[in-house]
Amino acid sequence: MKFSPMEPKFAQSSLLESPYLARALLENSPDCIKKLIQSVLAASEGRYQAALDQAGLGISHVSLTGQYLLVSDSFCAMLGRDRASLLRLSYSEVIHPEDLPRSLEVFPKMVSGELQSFAAEKRLLHQNGSYFWVWNHVGRLWDPVAESHYFIVISENIDQRKRQETLLKAERRCLEKIAGDVPLPAVLADIALSLEVQMPPQSRISIMLRDREGLRLRMGAAPSLPAAYNQAADGLAIGPASGSCGTAAFRRENVLVSDIATSPLWEGYRELALSHGLRACWSVPILNARHELLGIFAVYSPQSGTPGVEVLDLLRRATHLAGIAIERRQAEETITRMAYYDALTGLPNRVLCQDRLEHALKRAQRQHGGLTLVFVDLDHFKLVNDSLGHAAGDQVLREISQRLQRSVREGDTVARLGGDEFLLLAEENLDASALTALIGRMRRLFEQPIEIESRSFLVTASFGVSRYPDDGEDAQTLMRRADVAMYQAKQRGRDGMQQYSPAMESNGIERLVLQRELRLALEREEFILHYQPQLDLASGKISSVEALLRWQHPERGMIPPLSFIPLLEESGLINQVGEWVLRKACAQARRWQLAGLPLRMAVNLSQRQCQEGNLIPMLERVLVDTGLAPELLELELTEGLVMHDPEKTIKALRVLKGMHISLAVDDFGTGYSSLSYLQRLPLDSLKVDKSFVQGLPASGEDAAIITAIIAMAHTLNIKVVAEGVETAAQLDFLRNKHCDGMQGYFLSRPLPAGELFNFVRRVPVLPE
């Protein structure tokens, strides 16, 4: 059976209205009867077609051979074709090739009656070449005239919903990739490909990224654009007339160029685009929440034109997704950079430098090669900072780091180790002449004045060199020896260079190196406190503890205080470290107090700390901050300190006493303090130096001194504590002489906080 397009005159006809009815009845001629039947049939088809056209659904009749027999208006509209052209097509020409096999499988089953109906999602070809999704419901009908089956297909356009679904799926997939380890270009390529299938046919997408300087766009992903085009577009300048993308990046707004052939923005790039068949380009900036440019999302089309609302909406969503991907990767890069690169200069930091050195060492060991390390330290850099301010200091460091980078060969590492120190790592054991050439090159970098705030400065540097394998086998040793050599260079006058030699490992250099490491120790939290208990001999109870500083050096292990406190004093660092000790000890005492263990905390004060004008306010601040009652704090002063400037000291001590802080003189007996001064000092106790205790009880002289000290101190109402008590005999002697307190290994060594707490709780009273 073949339906032909209805003529309008039949559209409203019925049997009764047929002009052939009367004649057929009257004439009873076969011709008339045939015409009557035809007119009735045509009328019925007309009504059927009208009914189909009224329905919003696309309806079609398809023969068993797949030919369209009848199509509704809305089906024609769906496919963008007129009825005549559609009726010339077959079902297999309209359905997506991937969706056809399933239909071919099912149709015979429907013909045989095995299946009555069948429904599935299919893609149909629009006249413009794109496919769209429909929900097809197929039923089987019998044509009594043709005496054959045919199919009736009802198609509902579900393209919008399907696109949304695909888009959501693509978004989810991209988000999973973003969250995973997938590299950014792969994520962006996925976003581009997912969007291309949603776009008008033959659309091609590119995603470009803003470069670090914000001057150019780098190709992020453009999987469907020709490679030659991508190559040429990579590095596109961001500017007011720089194609669609460069301009959109410049304006930070959409730039929708409908025809590249005529757009003035494409002046310099027209030929390139047209030669690759690109005619329209719609560029959308990818911005973050702070409205900063991350990149550009662009759709290229081979036809001129502007995007519809739907396309713009899709673009907006895809741009958002690309923004998330870029920002996430940027955040990851920033975190990595922060861990391995110096924020100020962008150079590798100490961690990365050490890592590279380790790797270079392994390579050198494998290949029997060599390494050269040049430690660079700016001369008098502190002066720049102090006189011009830190911003100027930063500028100098940035300038120097750029110059150093320019002076080295590719493959060499320049790192900033901290402050004004840099390290150059060259992966070969440079001989004397090569080394002289390198240092000469580096020196010349410093001959150029640095301009800051229209003033020019000359900065010089000192260089220390160590080499593998000559000067060490491991990274730590090589770095330290380059450092030692640099100090030697400094010692010999600034602006010099020294190569490491074992003779340099003298005390002086060691001290300087230690001093520098001490500066970093606070930052790196290498200091800790141990606590030694003090026993009150009258009550037999532990009444107080002394806080004793320790330095946990990363390479040298635990360093005792007497090896570094003089260095702290020398460098002035003792004030900072002293405040740290005080704060830490007071906070600890407060914690013990809250835990039901109110122990007095004794803290050592150095001479330099006492001479600083801000000791009293600092103490007040620490007590307030930690919440420790001043009665639970004791300050231990050395004899030397008291005697240094007695008048000034007396004044300061009176203030401290007024604050209810206890005061003790430490190492008593080793200095020259006369007891007459002591009576002018508001002291609570004297701590007799361990050198007098060690001879007890055998040494008559020590016994006599201690007996005299105890007697005199008691007349001045000052308590006496013996230090360094190591034996029961010493303790007995002291008890007999009415010494007030003792401290020493016999009771306990200095302990970490946790152990001290357990110790005191376990041994509250010393057995007789």
Ligand SMILES: Nc1nc2c(ncn2[C@@H]2O[C@@H]3COP(=O)(O)O[C@H]4[C@@H](O)[C@H](n5cnc6c(=O)[nH]c(N)nc65)O[C@@H]4COP(=O)(O)O[C@H]3[C@H]2O)c(=O)[nH]1
């Ligand atoms: N042979 C022997 N030694 C004993 C015995 N009992 C305790 N000691 C040691 O004697 C020292 C007592 O501390 P100090 O006289 O204040 O002497 C301290 C103190 O002057 C100074 N110091 C420690 N921590 C600090 C601090 O935080 N600031 C300041 N300015 N100086 C500190 O370093 C000095 C040495 O401290 P450490 O090495 O911890 O040495 C401690 C302690 O471990 C014993 O029975 N036998």
